Amino acid sequence: MMRVQTKAYGPVEVDERQKIRFPEGIYGFEKFKDYALLDANQQPFYWLQSLEVPEIAFILINPFLFRPDYEPDIDDQELHGIGLDKPQDALVFAIVTVPAQSGPMTANLQGPVVINRNNQLGIQAISRGDRWKVKHDVMAELAASRKQPC
Numbered sequence: 212m213m214r215v216q217t218k219a220y221g222p223v224e225v226d227e228r229q230k231i232r233f234p235e236g237i238y239g240f241e242k243f244k245d246y247a248l249l250d251a252n253q254q255p256f257y258w259l260q261s262l263e264v265p266e267i268a269f270i271l272i273n274p275f276l277f278r279p280d281y282e283p284d285i286d287d288q289e290l291h292g293i294g295l296d297k298p299q300d301a302l303v304f305a306i307v308t309v310p311a312q313s314g315p316m317t318a319n320l321q322g323p324v325v326i327n328r329n330n331q332l333g334i335q336a337i338s339r340g341d342r343w344k345v346k347h348d349v350m351a352e353l354a355a356s357r358k359q360p361c
């Protein structure tokens with residue numbers, strides 16, 4: 212266990228298995244490589260907390276919760292870069308943006324965060340094609356997905 216200063220929760224104990232290394236960083240934050248993946252107090256969200264700068268943290272969500280049809284088109288080379296060969300070894304998240312003012316909470320499905328659960332390496336990839344956007348309205352799409360027949 213290690214003690215981590217977080218943006219949202221102050222100091223918390225984090226298991227080594229929650230530590231994720233992003234060799235290329237996250238877009239816009241490339242120089243920061245080490246993060247902890249934490250359960251957020253508010254389900255179904257997660258918190259990706261920088262281990263280097265407490266003020267840097269991202270809210271994540273499993274995109275399949277509100278878009279069961281989500282299929283990011285990611286270059287295999289990017290996935291091989293984190294040692295990912297089998298889809299079942301991947302954890303896939305979307306970065307959530309919560310607006311300071313009014314407006315919908317959105318998720319970036321064009322730039323998913325992919326983590327290899329075996330070696331704790333991650334990347335923020337870019338989904339090729341134009342089906343997935345940077346801003347998907349999470350609540351509207353969640354409501355729409357619940358109306359779909361099973």
